[in-house]
Amino acid sequence: MTINKTIMPLNVKNLSYQIGNKKLIQDIEFSLVSGKKTVLLGPNGAGKSLTLRLCNGLLQPTSGSINWGMPQIKNLNRIRHHQLMVFQRPVLLRRSVKSNIEHALKLRRVPLGERKSRAMLALKKSGLEPLENFPARSLSGGEQQRLALARAWAIMPQVLFLDEPTNNLDPAAVRSVEDLISSFHNSGTKIIMTTHDLAQAKRIADEVLFIHNGKLLEQSKAESFFLRPKSPEGLAFISGELLC
Amino acid sequence: MTSFAEGLSHAIELIISFDNDLIGIIAMSLKVSISAVLISCIIGFPIGASLALCKFRGRNLVLVILNSFMGLPPVVVGLIVFLLLSRSGPFGVLGLLFTPTAMIIAQTILITPIIAALTRQTIEDLWDEYSEYLKSLDSKKIDTMQTLLWDARFSLVIIVLAGFGRAIAEVGAVMIVGGNIDNITRVMTTAIALETSKGNLSIALGLGITLLFIAFAVNGVSQFISSVLSKRAML
Numbered sequence: 001m002t003i004n005k006t007i008m009p010l011n012v013k014n015l016s017y018q019i020g021n022k023k024l025i026q027d028i029e030f031s032l033v034s035g036k037k038t039v040l041l042g043p044n045g046a047g048k049s050l051t052l053r054l055c056n057g058l059l060q061p062t063s064g065s066i067n068w069g070m071p072q073i074k075n076l077n078r079i080r081h082h083q084l085m086v087f088q089r090p091v092l093l094r095r096s097v098k099s100n101i102e103h104a105l106k107l108r109r110v111p112l113g114e115r116k117s118r119a120m121l122a123l124k125k126s127g128l129e130p131l132e133n134f135p136a137r138s139l140s141g142g143e144q145q146r147l148a149l150a151r152a153w154a155i156m157p158q159v160l161f162l163d164e165p166t167n168n169l170d171p172a173a174v175r176s177v178e179d180l181i182s183s184f185h186n187s188g189t190k191i192i193m194t195t196h197d198l199a200q201a202k203r204i205a206d207e208v209l210f211i212h213n214g215k216l217l218e219q220s221k222a223e224s225f226f227l228r229p230k231s232p233e234g235l236a237f238i239s240g241e242l243l244c
Numbered sequence: 245m246t247s248f249a250e251g252l253s254h255a256i257e258l259i260i261s262f263d264n265d266l267i268g269i270i271a272m273s274l275k276v277s278i279s280a281v282l283i284s285c286i287i288g289f290p291i292g293a294s295l296a297l298c299k300f301r302g303r304n305l306v307l308v309i310l311n312s313f314m315g316l317p318p319v320v321v322g323l324i325v326f327l328l329l330s331r332s333g334p335f336g337v338l339g340l341l342f343t344p345t346a347m348i349i350a351q352t353i354l355i356t357p358i359i360a361a362l363t364r365q366t367i368e369d370l371w372d373e374y375s376e377y378l379k380s381l382d383s384k385k386i387d388t389m390q391t392l393l394w395d396a397r398f399s400l401v402i403i404v405l406a407g408f409g410r411a412i413a414e415v416g417a418v419m420i421v422g423g424n425i426d427n428i429t430r431v432m433t434t435a436i437a438l439e440t441s442k443g444n445l446s447i448a449l450g451l452g453i454t455l456l457f458i459a460f461a462v463n464g465v466s467q468f469i470s471s472v473l474s475k476r477a478m479l
Contacts, residue, residue, distance in 0.1 A: 085377075
């Protein structure tokens with residue numbers, strides 16, 4: 001039996017999520033394939049982060065389906081084993097920089113003998129090698145986000161979800177985080193990222209999913225979205241108008 | 245004031261002279277209370293962490309009961325353990341009544357709810373912060389519990405101290421199940437109660453001050469270690 005080793009593509013159908021009577025995500029449908037950096041773009045509160053969490057299985061949808069390209073695997077936790085989420089505010093454990101990475105490797109069942117070398121490689125990649133023994137929570141905002149990405153680098157998931165990873169960072173820190181994101185992409189990891197920063201979306205995106213008020217208004221190639229958005233809301237957004 | 249001054253000088257005299265009786269009583273107090281705290285931690289940490297992470301029907305009722313047990317009256321616990329361990333009780337054959345083991349059992353029953361309830365609250369707060377990250381890593385329940393317990397280690401030190409404080413200061417339960425037998429089950433609190441009832445107030449006060457000193461010392465050392473380590477880990 002041939003086993004498909006990649007979890008892509010991702011097919012989302014009629015995805016909805018509501019709390020009480022409030023519909024936060026409404027009948028979203030899209031398909032994503034590997035090889036492209038996908039950016040979920042939209043104003044604050046549009047539902048980008050919720051969509052990301054639903055795709056990562058952190059939230060259960062009210063209705064609809066999320067299917068990955070491994071139909072033989074029914075257990076969603078096993079699918080999640082090939083994914084990782086990096087959050088807007090990085091969650092760092094109360095341990096050293098290196099221990100944070102080693103801990104993540106331990107949870108992903110990486111053999112003990114491999115953990116140290118993989119952690120060191122990730123630290124080198126993220127430029128955090130000199131800080132390996134520092135308490136992780138004493139790092140600056142940019143360094144903390146780089147550590148979260150280094151942790152992901154050590155794990156090397158097939159799909160990396162990034163939830164506004166450069167929010168509140170200064171330009172230099174944004175640059176280093178974006179460089180790391182490019183490295184992930186170049187090494188074959190599927191990037192699915194949210195942002196409300198138009199300039200960043202232009203720098204990173206190969207394709208754009210424009211979300212507004214919990215609805216997916218368009219899925220386009222990045223260049224065509226920024227040139228000729230199909231929806232009036234998309235046009236208003238890239239023109240810098242305030243969307244309600 | 246005179247008896248307080250007498251008590252203070254008596255305490256200093258007792259400590260400086262390394263009085264054998266006093267050393268024996270202190271050693272027994274520490275042995276019983278530290279053993280009870282250790283056993284309570286082994287039982288209470290996993291129970292607290294499990295309650296923080298697991299949602300099940302009747303959880304709120306369990307929490308209400310656990311929180312109520314934090315205020316268990318020591319004499320009631322002492323009486324129940326006494327009945328269980330007495331000759332006619334279900335565990336009478338073990339012959340544990342009026343031994344340090346019986347005192348440890350009674351104190352463990354008193355402290356475990358405190359350790360478990362406070363651990364539950366601490367772990368639940370940390371879980372709020374870590375949950376999405378650990379879920380995203382597909383962390384197994386046992387790994388999650390280990391991670392949270394380790395990362396809450398500095399808060400857990402304070403919980404252990406609260407348990408130790410309750411144990412070392414407790415008199416009702418150990419008096420009932422230990423019997424306050426000289427050189428066998430006599431601890432600081434039961435000795436103070438005995439000396440007070442005999443009218444030896446200065447000795448009782450001396451023992452009381454010594455007990456206070458031990459409590460301060462244990463708390464001070466633990467607090468110092470905890471603050472040094474927490475600074476290193478940047479809480």
